[in-house]
Amino acid sequence: MIETRAKVGLAFLVVFLLGFAAGALSWSAYSRRREAMPQAVWTGKFNRERYVQELTEAVRLQPAQMGALNAALDETREEFLALRKRLQPQFEEVRQRARQRIRGVLNAEQQPRFEAFVKRWDEERRVQEQAASPPPASERKP
CATH class of the missing domain: 1.10.287 (Helix Hairpins)
Structure with missing residues (x-):
């Protein structure tokens, strides 16, 4: 009888710990993904350096085009x-x-x-x- 109670208690503890670990991993993955998402709300500040960098990567701007981009x-x-x-x-x-x-x-x-x-x-x-x-x-x- 005691062995059965110990087994049930151990099984309950293992299930609880697995649930805790799954929750922690899910929260960690959610947090990382949330941080990686682009900011959806405009803050009122224009980050020119970031804009130029992302535009350069997105459209593959050539170095010769940078002068015209900066002028614009x-x-x-x-x-x-x-x-x-x-x-x-x-x-x-x-x-x-x-x-x-x-x-x-x-x-x-x-x-x-x-x-x-x-x-x-x-x-x-x-x-x-x-x-x-x-x-x-x-x-x-x-």
Whole structure:
């Protein structure tokens, strides 16, 4: 009788350990596959180096074509910057209206903290925008 209980207990333990191992392997495979997937959501930042590398591989760009590609990307960058500059006042109006709405929700004690928060947030955004606008390829160091 004791032998049968021991065998059942051992069989239960083995099945449990096998299930745990299968779950761990499945989770590991899922995690690796998830990391390898391209990012489905645009983050708002254009990674030019990655774009050029992947485009070069995808269409097999020749070295002689790189100058024309960089010129096209530089022209497009300038168009986006001009568009951003034209639309910036409209974005700023929306931002200021949102802040006014938020100020209406806050009490007197929270107001100065909100102003400090906004100041810090604006500075971070300004730094990020400067970093996101590198010089054109023609002005970059080789």
